[in-house]
Amino acid sequence: MKQGTILIADDNRNILTTVKMLLENVFQNIVAIASPANIPTRLREDRPDVVLLDMNFHSGINNGNEGLYWLREIKKARPATEVVLFTAYADIELAVTGIKEGAADFIVKPFDNEKLTETLSKAYEKTKKGSGTADAGGRESTMFWGSSAVMENLRLMVEKVSATDANILITGENGTGKEVLANEIHRLSNRSARQMMPIDMGAITETLFESELFGHVKGAFTDAKADKPGKFELAEGSTLFLDEIGNLGYALQAKLLTALQRRSIVRVGGSTQIPIDVRLVCATNCDLQLMVKEGRFREDLLYRINTIHLHLPPLRERKGDVAALARIFLGRYANMYNKPEMNFSAEAEEKINSLPWYGNIRELQHAVEKAVILSSGSVIDANDIDGQDAQKAKPMDEVQTLDEMEQRLIEKTIHDCDGNLSQVAFKLGITRQTLYNKIKRYGL
Known part of the structure; x- marks a missing residue:
């Protein structure tokens, strides 16, 4: 079923004709223009749901600045209209810049007919949905964004x-x-x-x-x-x-x-x-x-x-999010281990916020789970939080086995390299695959 209005802006009249023919069974109204100067008028009069916008209009000018300029003008005039950029392969980087500035997608010339039709149809559906972020599978987000x-x-x-x-x-x-x-x-x-x-x-x-x-x-x-x-x-x-x-x-x-x-x-x-x-x-x-x-x-x-x-930034660069994330884990594990209504003391939250968490969210999660399991009351105190400062390697005279020595050495090197495993493998003189296997083996 045909629905919606699309505006096609491209100075190549052969492309305009071809694309119009391809979209005749997709869009109710198809408006094609060869000059971007007509875009403001067409936006006011035709109120398009989707714009297919060429990145370059003047012969000999291929820097894509025209396309980016008109993208901004379209989004200012009609924020809800989705813009799909039309670009040559060499200008993909510019198209990516366009996406950062509000374009819905880009199509590379020479284009595949089915891909072009599918991309423009998806852009129209996004316009109709408004935000375009609905999950067709009905799944809820598990991402914690925080407020940083x-x-x-x-x-x-x-x-x-x-x-x-x-x-x-x-x-x-x-x-x-x-x-x-x-x-x-x-x-x-x-x-x-x-x-x-x-x-x-x-x-x-x-x-x-x-x-x-x-x-x-x-x-x-x-x-x-x-x-x-x-x-x-x-x-x-x-x-x-x-x-x-x-x-x-x-x-x-x-x-x-x-x-x-x-x-x-x-x-x-x-x-x-x-x-x-x-x-x-x-x-x-x-x-x-x-x-x-x-x-x-x-x-x-x-x-x-x-x-x-x-x-993704490390947790130590998200200071405002650490305590909030810890509370999420606290609720999860309190329910899992049948310890409802647990809370952090003020001192515990202060300690959570002060630790560097070099193991990031995974380390914080494990620390909260351990605190829930070992806590005998409903309030988790600072002493219950086993963070990075409590995970320092044992003195070598307390290490009992070669495996334990190897584990401590890997832990220390990971800490010294701020988690960069390429550097860790280089310093230890082993391959990344060997390091990866040892990390799994020791649960690091």
């Missing part, structure tokens, strides 16, 4: 980019909640009707990588007793979350890049190209730019996964 300025800025960015299909890279220290943020992005996306597919890249061995991600056919190897789809196929139409992307070996990075570039995969032992439609979200606590300089991460893969970069 740094998290408010992040929240606004997430709301802008979630409804697009742009690939997102989430960075942050261990325990900051990168997977929780990935879930929130998926919840707010147009793909939320299907479950997000998470993959821990640090836990996949090199020999199983292709089978896990791309699947295999029967007989591809000894234990391949039946055809098996990989994670890319299972995430079709949804979000694929690649956690610990920095732990992916260099040789395997090329295989992932090929799948992303071709938008298709081939199962191990097979020969058929299988198209994939996934939204990619990656996360890491590594400095990928540094890894690129050191030759440990492919620069072309970084560009592919880093269309939008979101950084």
Whole structure:
């Protein structure tokens, strides 16, 4: 059923004609203009729900400033109208800037007909919904944003980019909640009707990588007793979350890049190209730019996964949020362990706010759970809070085993490196995969 009004602004009349034909069965009213000077008049008279806006109008000028200027003018005149940017591949970075300034999405020329129609239809639905952040799957948010300025800025960015299909890279220290943020992005996306597919890249061995991600056919190897789809196929139409992307070996990075570039995969032992439609979200606590300089991460893969970069700040930079988050955990664990109506004393809250929490949210959560379990009353005192200052390594003369010595050394190095596991592995003289396995082994 045709509904809504779209305004198409592009100086290429052949493109105007082609796009109008494509959208005749989608939109009730289609307004096409070749000059951006007519945009204000068309906004007043036609009141479009969606604008498809070219980034460059004058021959020889390709810096995208015209598109960004008219994007701002459209959003000032009609804030509820969604704008989709029309851009050449070389100007994707400008389109990302446009998204930060309020655009709903962008389409790269030369465009795919189905992708263009789908993107513009989604933009129209977003206009009709108002905020465009409803979760089609009906799931509630598990993200705690808090009230700190740094998290408010992040929240606004997430709301802008979630409804697009742009690939997102989430960075942050261990325990900051990168997977929780990935879930929130998926919840707010147009793909939320299907479950997000998470993959821990640090836990996949090199020999199983292709089978896990791309699947295999029967007989591809000894234990391949039946055809098996990989994670890319299972995430079709949804979000694929690649956690610990920095732990992916260099040789395997090329295989992932090929799948992303071709938008298709081939199962191990097979020969058929299988198209994939996934939204990619990656996360890491590594400095990928540094890894690129050191030759440990492919620069072309970084560009592919880093269309939008979101950084989760450590808990010590969210001072106003720490006590509030601790109270959430207190309520959760008080109910879990049948200890209702528990509270923190003023001294306990003061201690919670003063600790650095180098393990971030994960460390705070464990500390509150431990305090609930061990507390004999309804009030948790400062002495019940076992934070970072109470987790200092034992003196070496108190260490009993080699395992305990290794655990203490890893703990200290993680602390000294502020949670940067690449630096930790370098200082300890081991690979990141070995470090990752030891962290899991010792529960760090």
